[in-house]
Amino acid sequence: MQFTEAELTVALTAVAKATLAAQSKEIRKGRVDVEDVWRDLDGYGRYQLLDSLGTQILPVLVSLPDVPRVHGERPAYKASQIRVAVEEHLDGVEGRLRRVAVVAARTALVQNALAQLPTWVDPEKSLGEG
Secondary structure, eight states: OOOOHHHHHHHHHHHHHHHHHHHOHHHHTTSSOHHHHHHHSOHHHHHHHHHHHHHHHHHHHHHSOOOOOOTTOOOOOOHHHHHHHHHHTOTTOOSHHHHHHHHHHHHHHHHHHHHHSOOOOOHHHHHHHO
């Protein structure tokens, strides 16, 4: 699937913030806002988080099958399609149980990324509205 750079940036940033929230008890309990934690991370901290998540989800997003883009909607994929794409990019994961856990976690990350994509704007339809 072809995504724009802006779409991939939005998806990766949303997954990074969700990961921060999952790792922080303070964020989960509502004592700290994830946006504040994100802003407080220095550039290198954000880079490390985005880099580690990017190597896990960007190849999967790019290898998803092409689906028709509908004006005003996000691309939709079945969990099985995402799982197949995740499994294609599992290099060096040893052991059956570990593999199952990694596939489940990465599938959830990719589903989160897809859910955060902005709705697609068909250039032809948006020109007619202006």
